[in-house]
Amino acid sequence: MVPVVLDCDPGHDDVFAMLLAAAHPAIDLRAITTVAGNGPLDKVTVNALRVCALAGIDVPVAAGLSQPTAGNAPSIHGESALDGADLPEPADLLVDEGAVALTERLLEAGPLTIIATGPLTNVAALLRKRPDLRPRIVFMGGSCGRGNWSPLAEFNIFADPEAADAVLNSGLQVTMCGLDVTHQATATPDVFDRLTAMRTPTADILTDLLRFFASAYHDVFGMPDPPVHDPVAVAAVAAPELLRVVEAPVAVELTGTYTRGATVVDLHGVTGKPANASVALELDRAKFWDMVLAAIERLG
């Protein structure tokens, strides 16, 4: 089992990442940490605790940093950052220790993979504080081409480009699951059908959340089926065989007039720079959803 901390900003698709990380047999979920992104820190932290209550997830939850610069994606996730369903009261799992301190302590005790599905603010703060610690980092964010928050920038990177730059220049083992691969993780009607057919309270609430997310994606991006981005980063750890990755140099645009927050991925080696990340490009969509739905079923 891979020891994991999930650093997230729930967020509809973050919920699916939480459930997959909690229930997949290959993952030993040690803690959930939160970061401002899809909403301010207090909202996403309460959302994480509500999801823990919903799914019976029993790990420490630590709140992280309330920066980052861009913040909030209410057009996609609603005012609460997780609109569309009646979630239970938050679980009593919040610890006093902050996200960075908790992750630091776990790393001191042994190897750890950080799966980050929000802006990389907490992760960068950890690396600044303890450059001697060597986590593996798998993040959802970036893109080899177009963006979703500006024409070329994906939301998680746009929200804190300096943090992403620090992670990508850390020399650590870094895996990027960007829009190239997460746009293959679409929730098509058959996914809704399979979720509804489970007839559990959790699956019913997930269906409501996914409906809200689908409608927001349709309104904002005109996409018929919403891409459920964040669990792809968990899949990269739990079942790496489901993804095709390439090694490539990735830079973050920090100063571009129109392109701040874009990830510049040199897929063809034209810069001559050494690779600093494994970049996921393809997903076995059918097996991905089989895995996510099996995890949800396992949680009951």
Ligand code: BDR
């Ligand atoms: C990312 O941005 C957020 O809105 C989602 O939760 C996901 O992590 C997709 O660009």
Ligand code: CA
């Ligand atoms: Ca997210």
